[in-house]
Amino acid sequence: MNPLTPSPFRGSRRAGQHRSHRSLRGLTLVELMVAIVLGLLILGGVIAVFLSNREAFRTTEQLARVQENARTAFELMARSIREAGGSPCGRNLPTANVLNNTATTWWAQWGEGLRGYGGSDEFPVKGFGTGHAERVPGTEAIVILYGDSNSAVPVVSHNPTSAEFKVGSIAHGVKDGDVLLVCDYKQAAIFQATNSNSSNVTIVHNTGNARSPGNCTKGLGLPVVCSAVGTQYEFQGGQLMKLAAEAWYIGNFTRADGRTGRSLFRARLDSAATVQVEEIVEGVEDMEVAFLSSSGTTLATDYVPPAGVIDWNSVVSVRLTLTFQGSERVGTDGQALRRQSIHVIGLRNRLS
Template sequence: MSTGNPYPKSSATHQSGLSMVELLVAMVIQFILLAAMIYVYSASKQMFTVNEQMARVQENGRHATDALLYDIRMSGYAGCRSMEDITPNIIANSPPTFASFADALTVYEGGTGWTNPTALTRVAGTDVITLQSTRGGGVSLTGNMGTDNANIQITSNPDGLATNDLILISDCSSADLFRATSVSNGSPVTIAHANNANTTNRLSKAYQEDAQILSFDAHTYFVAVDAAGESGLYQYSLNSNSATQLTSGIDDMQLLLAEDTDGDQQPDVYVSADAVIDWEAVIGVRVGLLLQSANGIASASRSFSFDGAEANTGDDMRLRKAFWSYAALRNRIN
């Protein structure tokens, strides 16, 4: 008969909990993993923000550049003849205020000599450019004008001509620039040129049905700051007598003129407006725009070179990118 313990001691070791050392090790591991996750998230968020802001800078740069280059290429366009080939008879009140009507392109170096027609504050040191030309495809007269002060009739109004617009009428041998005092919406469309918006109601001649009516405007591009202190590129229209912001985030605009010094219709030198020797030899414009991001997101401030000089960017920590493009003056190249 056995007299041993009916409940023999188990050989298994019972778990009584984590030691302090084990707990500290586990907490350290968790902290490292959490820190790594936070770092990856922050880096991803920063990269997303940088990419988003740079994409906006690229978009603004393309939009501003496209608008400028289109107007530069079309400057001097007057339908069948260049404005440099015809000297128009100007009867419009408040006409383009250039040295001569043939000056389809005017550049003000650093804004010198330009009278700001708006309440906006131009950014100091930035260039200003004014470009004038007709707009749209033009439309022919429905018939001959009986007299030189008769109303003008056209078949339709595809260019959206309106009262007080500057309008050029031309038959490729003569041209008149006037302001429309009324534009009817009937068929045909009737355009009046009374002397309440013109120096006289008489054109240089009674045009025949081979003449064309074209919308005319002068656009001035300049960099200015808005009420919030943010700079942008503005377009001032002589027709509407108002300025429209084309895009924000423009720090600077610098323009170089391409001169053809040997008559081969190829640019020989690029100079600033105050160094142009012969404006008749200017055949193109090199446009430089310095853009900035909307917010300060750079990791550190840095200097930025633009147009051969150090750009005054301060410590705003914004991303910046320079855009340089070239446009030929198509109506000066044969």
């Protein structure tokens, strides 16, 4: 073929090269900007969904915590209030309280079984203040006393002269100084153990100054006469158990990281007549207690605050109102979640 003669394939090669160059061309600035804008819109939507789901999760978590706190608080308080003034031996038994200084010791005032305190009433357990575990002004409180049936052991014999009980097991769990309640089908008595150990079944309730507050007499009969012998009474069988005394109130808390707030606190009578103060539930802002009384078989028409109770022995039911607050600001108004719960508890020992 003559080299000067145009090749029939030369044009097609040029067209192919031109198409190849067009296929290798990059994005224009306008196309790039459009792609970036679309990507930002998609990313913004994803972030909005993420933030919305995160807030929903935080709100749900706070609600769950508030509900769990409410269940814990009401379950523990109701368990104690139901037993107020009671013992395993029977209802309304005459009780000889031979402890010293019963009038000035909150956990030894057995005659009432329970007592409520208004928002400005002086509380014998903790005073008002801003320190850790001190009571928050304006919040109400309640004290409960009962015989702890979970610690009860059977009485095998009782010698009033030597002030000794023999119980049915060495696993009685009683230590020197423990405050105890003993009862049979006729009467009950409250005293302090002066000598006891886990190697035998003997529990002694003598007088003396070895323990505080101590017993004013070794006689456990009625009427109580504070002398060495006192009024004698021999318990015929029955049950011996630890005296349970609890005080519930709203107090301040302070954490190591500087965080502060309010919690539900419990002060309880512990071993050897010591009082332990425990923080039970965080985030309880307020507590209100109201009481329903009865006169014979006739119930009062409504619950009344502590100041309205005439006779604490006539109280048959307690209405608790607790206000809970979450720890994070996830409410619709930018504040912490607040919920109020009400629970009504009947006293087993006094309901007919």
